Amino acid sequence: MSPHPNLTEHFVNTLNTLCGRYLREGEVVPNPGVVSPERPFMAQANPPNPAWGKGEPSRVRGLGEVFGEMPTAALSDEIITPGEGRVRALISVGGNPVGAWPDQLKTIEAMKHLDLNVSIDIKMSQTAKMADYVIAPKLSLERPDLTVLTDSWYPEPYAHYTPAMVEAEDDVIEEWEFFWGIAHRLASELNLPGGPLPMDKKPTTDQVLDVVAAKSRIPLDQIREADGGAIFSGEVVRVDAKTPGTDVRLDVAPADLVEEIGEIRAQPIVSGAGYLPGEDFSHRLISRRMREFYNSSGRDISGLTARDGGTNPAFMNSRDGAEFGIEDGEIIEIESSRATILGVAAFSDDVPSGVISMAHSWGDVPEKDQDVRSIGGSTNRLVNNEEAYDPITGMARQSAIPVNIRPAKKPVSSG
Known part of the structure; x- marks a missing residue:
């Protein structure tokens, strides 16, 4: 959140590399993932693969996609700036743009420019108060769920599936039901890691999770059997030898970051x-x-x-x-x-x-x-x-x- 975040992260990665903080061939991978697909871990660096400069450009400040997503920090401008490509509708899922986006004054102005503003939230956040529609979703204990987002965050291969623990009351839906309903009406597809969801008949949440985790390293049925969650450490995953002929190294001084360092040094x-x-x-x-x-x-x-x-x-x-x-x-x-x-x-x-x-x-x-x-x-x-x-x-x-x-x-x- 401070100035020069990319340069700061590059310095951290460089320091960790110089200190040897990486796994060697034959060492055990502490968390190879449970819900994530199985993949090889190689004792080698990856070649440069910039996450930006691809896809559709933004209409403001010369920005564009990063990891396949447009920059949220410019979304207010994309909503306010007139012309072809103006963002006219926003659906916030548990997000709170008015409370979190940089430049709140511009964000409030942007919310007023929207033709459609939908907030899916469990409470009347600052953004929900400005929305055209507020959709009440089920709470965490009212729906089946799986540790998908946090799969790589744990220090060990841990996963937890839980069924709904209590019956939902009132007129509430799950977030995926909202988007399935829109896609169904538009005769469109919703593609997940295991393929598209069925669109002729609304699936259950467990059926959706089956598609989400269709390529998981540990089968979802096995995860479901572990009441209360479990550490799936039965199969040890080790770092493989590097690919023959590979000699990629960390570039400690990419040209754009060297240029940024020069700009910092020139500051009074x-x-x-x-x-x-x-x-x-x-x-x-x-x-x-x-x-x-x-x-x-x-x-x-x-x-x-x-x-x-x-x-x-x-x-x-x-x-x-x-x-x-x-x-x-x-x-x-x-x-x-x-x-x-x-x-x-x-x-x-x-x-x-x-x-x-x-x-x-x-x-x-x-x-x-x-x-x-x-x-x-x-x-x-x-x-x-x-x-x-x-x-x-x-x-x-x-x-x-x-x-x-x-x-x-x-x-x-x-x-």
Whole structure:
């Protein structure tokens, strides 16, 4: 989320390679996957295969597809910008663009430009409140499910299938049913790893999972038999020898990243928290995680909000509080070149002077700012998505944002 994310990741990969943090021939692969298809693990590097520069280009900022997907950071512009190819309809599945996309002010404008805005969500998020239709989906315990997304995240080959544990109430559907219904009406196909779903008759969720996991390394029926989930370590997978004649090496200095390094070295060293001469900022706002929450999820659960009262505190050093006339727990204004938000100051001396640290995806639309103590502040409103963005992914600078801080000027509701 900070500037130069691709360069940062390249440095990390280079350091890990130089330190030998990779598996050698004959070593055991800790997690070869369970639901994922079986594949070889080779003791060799892969040749360069850029994930960008392919597919359909975006209409804005010279961006394009990355890993086969268009950049979300430019979607507001694709909705607002007139002309052929304008995005006119949006379906958000558990997503919260108003709360999460960079440049909240532009995102709100984009939501108003849509011809159709559908939100599939279990709650009335900031985005759902602006939607034309809100579709209520089943909760996790109300449907069969499988650890597909997290298959490669576990340190060992773990998988868990669970049937529906409780009967769903009211008029709710599963997310896949929504898209199946649209495809059925359009006489279109829905293609999954195991092939297309049947479109003449709506399948059950278990039948959908059968198609999703049709090529899984461990058969889905075997996963289903493991009540409560299991680690499938029976068959040890080892790293194979490299392909004969292969001599690929990590390129530690790709030309485009060398060029980016040169641009960074050419940047002037300035005083204060800005990046350019003439910028007058006292702090940089950095993003952080909060243990009880995941982005905007969990904010409506009272047991999780008990500690901080439902806000995302603006953590800062107590010395900065004394210098700027701010008291611990006081409501402050945080101003970037794009906008101003409110935050609740929380002194924490593990935060360096000159830094404000806040979790993202909080708050609401500007008209709700007075409730900052109970809903938090929207840090993505401070972002200008056309400023300091990554030239490949379009990702805007959402951390290390230059800001100024001061006590709030007007009385603010206690929430």
